[in-house]
Amino acid sequence: MSLIIGIDPGSRMTGYGIIEKDGQKLRFVDAGTIKTETTAMPERLKRIFAGVDRIVRFHGPVEAAVEQVFMAQNPDSALKLGQARGAAIAALVNLDLQVAEYTARQIKQSVVGYGAADKEQVQMMVMKLLNLSICPQADAADALAAAICHAHASGSMSKMAVLNALGGMARGRSRYSSRRR
Template identity: 60%
Template sequence: MTIILGIDPGSQKTGFGVIESDGNRHRYLSSGVIRLPLVALPTRLDTIFKSLNTIIDEFSPDQAVVEEVFMAKSAGSALKLGQARGAAVVACVSRDITVAEYTARQIKKAVVGTGAASKEQIQEMVKLLLSLPAAPQEDAADALAAAICHANAGGSLAKMALPDAAGRMRRGRLK
């Protein structure tokens, strides 16, 4: 069984979800939202980093999944989101945890069946797939969905976006 930490990064709140999976069956371990204080961005990034390290200490994940940055409302928002994502990635790689990356569309397609799924559809599918008594909070559901996506794909979706030997990005398609 593999323990997977899913992370839905944000500059105001960061969702996390931890599952155990053998590739076919998934078991819920934990999820939640790291609510970031309304302070300077460097302090918020430190909160993400330290909070994820606490989660890593508790669950000892074998792998992590971080949702890729999507186009935000503004360049400033995109930069803040990218920095939050960076803090999450560094928290994992500094602990020798392999990090996979998926787009929101890939995650939605893998969990709900359509890349245009709503937040509510993601919450309901995560609830069903993990046999939870209630739907998790939005950001936690997104993080759990990322972990489920990675478990179901066996890492194959993440490999599609890796650079080849010449450093060029390989392109893949979801079917």
């Protein structure tokens, strides 16, 4: 059983979502947004860092997933988004969490099954996968989707590691048994 935090970075509003993974089961723990409510970028970054730090210290997740920056049309917007993402990642690694990064397309593919899904589709699938009775705010839903994507990816990686280990053991036995003959 492990807690996973997902982060959907934004310079004005950063979404976060925390889920619990127990085998194949996923359970909602918490979600929301960190609102910066200021125009000064250094102050926004400080609030994002402090907000992520506070949430991680409160819930104690052991894994983290952050959405990667996409190339926006406006270079200034992309720069601000990258800075917000950096503040969130810095807060996570400052608390010794390893951070997995996923593109928006990977997250949507994992949660909806379609890499170009819109925000409403992501929200609806997050509700369904986590058995929520109310629809989370869009940024919080995106963060929950990042956590779900990581839960699926880490489960696949664990299965692959086990299969690789078993494959190596099987190859080792077949070589051993052929030498005995």
